[in-house]
Amino acid sequence: MRGWRTLSLQARQLLAASLALVAFLAFTGYALDRAFVDTAQNALRERLANLALGYIYGSEIDRSGAFIPPEPPLDVRFMVPKSGLYASVRGDNLRWNSASSFGRSLPPLEMLEQGERRFEGPLSIVDGRGTENSVYAYSIGVVWESSQDTPLTISVFEDAGQIQDQVNVFRRALWGYLGFAAVVLVLVQILVLRWSLLPLRNVERELARVRQGESLRLSGAHPxxxxxxxxxxxxxxxxxxxxxxxxxxxxxxxxxxxxxxxxxxxxxxxxxxxxxxxxxxxxxxxxxxxxxxxxxxxxxxxxGHALYSAPIEIEPRAEEIVAGLEKVYVARGVLCEFDIDSAARFHGELGDLQELLGNLLENAFKWANKRVLLSVKVETAPANRRPGTVITVDDDGPGIPPEKVELLLQRGVRGDERVQGHGIGLSIVQDIVTAYRGELSVGQATELGGARFRVRFPPAF
CATH class of the missing domain: 1.10.287 (Helix Hairpins)
Incomplete structure (x- = not known):
């Protein structure tokens, strides 16, 4: 069982496709073989029926009750002993066999009623040396109109070996062609599988380069x-x-x-x-x-953060943080307004969301005059991707000069190197945003006139 579990994808696909191919070709070969055998037997039946009818229409019974076969014979093989084609006529007081049956013991058949027809076989016959062979027989029951109506059964026999020879020739050709087709299809399958699995092998090679330090990431050129x-x-x-x-x-x-x-x-x-x-x-x-x-x-x-986490509602967490900050800054009368999309979610850890909102809102409360605005929007995503999230915190404070923005966003070297004012906690915010592959930008609030901190988490798989 362990060997089966460790089979490569190519081996699994090739094995499954080969088994299906063998089963399909075997069923196809069997169906064609049976169809050919049935066709050959039907053709033999028609041929023997025509010969039997030829004996009915071309033969005579003289006044002495002797059977006179057609002249010339319907097939020269009726005149050649052991030729493989035989005829017999049987009645109450009549027994006639063709010359070809000399030295052969034809199988005894039942007498048939008028108009009755029967195709039988293979039946066993024995020659004079005791060798056993098989024949097919076609019989017709008739009533011969003469001086007195005579019921007769006319039978025509043919060696089964002849039809078996045809079937053997067909089978050799059939299985030869099917075997050749199987080899060709297996080779085509191998080529198709190698072509289909080539992207996976490319991913494997790229992962090997990443492990060896030759590449930093996988390329985007994949199906x-x-x-x-x-x-x-x-x-x-x-x-x-x-x-x-x-x-x-x-x-x-x-x-x-x-x-x-x-x-x-x-x-x-x-x-x-x-x-x-x-x-x-x-x-x-x-x-x-x-x-x-x-x-x-x-x-x-x-x-630290979890790359794949359950989505967290943002509005309840923001309300908890704002409720605490409004108590701290109650003497200044700073109020926070919400513009949060109800469908907005944070895909990460709860602690990261609390740190992110807490530091941004605390900065805004500290420097705002009276108003803070928290906006959260959902960014639509293509199919099979989770939506993005845009978090914006505006205040009506003095704002941040553009020339200080780059310095403000730099990571602090030590814990006591954080910039005063709007720089408090921004190193933590920057680390969280970077960890989630987001974007942090600082600018001027268009409505309130103070500072604007905008965090964008793009759509992701």
Missing amino acids: RELESITESINSLIESERSHLERSRNTLSDLAHSLKTPLAVLRSRLDADASHDELRRDVAGQVQRMNEIVSYQLSRAARS
Whole structure:
């Protein structure tokens, strides 16, 4: 069973197609063989019937009751002993056999009623040396009109070997041609399968290049049926690469952040400080290192995401966040308005959605005068793709100068390097957007006049 399970796709297809081809050709050969045998027997029956009728119309019975066959004979083989074609006439007081039956013992047949016809065979006959052969027989029952009506049965026999020879010749030709056709069709199947599976082999070769580091992703030149697979594989490759890059950045940030507390501890040890001072400094630096480690770990946890997750409704999550922010900024009277499509969904982790909305809305609440607008729209997608999502946060604050936008979106090196004002939390937002292969842009709000943060998650497989 294990061997069957590990068969390649080409081997499976070739085996299944070959079995179907063999079954089809076997059934076709059997059907043609039976059709030819039936046709040959029908032709033999017609030929023997015509010969029997020829004996009826061309023969006579003299006054002495002797049977006189047609002259000349209907077939010269009736005159040649053991020729394979025989005739017999039987009545109450009449027995006549053709000269060809000399040395042969024809099979006894029943007497037939007038007008009755019967085709039989193969029947066994024995020659003078005891050799057994087979014949087909066609018999007609008649009443001969003469001085007295005489019931007769006229029978014509022919060796079964002759029809068997025809069938053997046909079978050799039939199975020879079918065998040749099978070989040709198998070769055609192999070529078609190799051509059909060529895109899969190309995907395999491209994956090998990716594993060896020769390529960064799969190409897009694949049949339509493989587009979903190749896009998913590319998404997984990019996600893995992104996770690795974030892990490296987190470790780098953590190491860089811990250098200062460790340097302070080293300097205090070398300064011969008192026990109380040293204890107080160590406690402070340990607390600081704990905060640094906690921050970096939480940031690393937020940067991870599931590539394929159940869709999450955005409006309920936004209402929870806005309800808390309005309490914090109640003294300033900042209110948030919603323009959220009811069909909008976030395809990812709940924590990522909360971090994304929380940081964007907190920035807007902090810098807004009175109004914040949260808009969520659905971006239509082609067939077989999930729709995209566009999240926009506007405020009526002072806005952001265009020359500072690029600096604002740069990733912070350490946790305490985040830009004040609108820069708070944007490094986290940028990481989340990048992780989901989205786009983050900063501009001016057309309606409120302040800053606009626009996040777009494009349609995906």
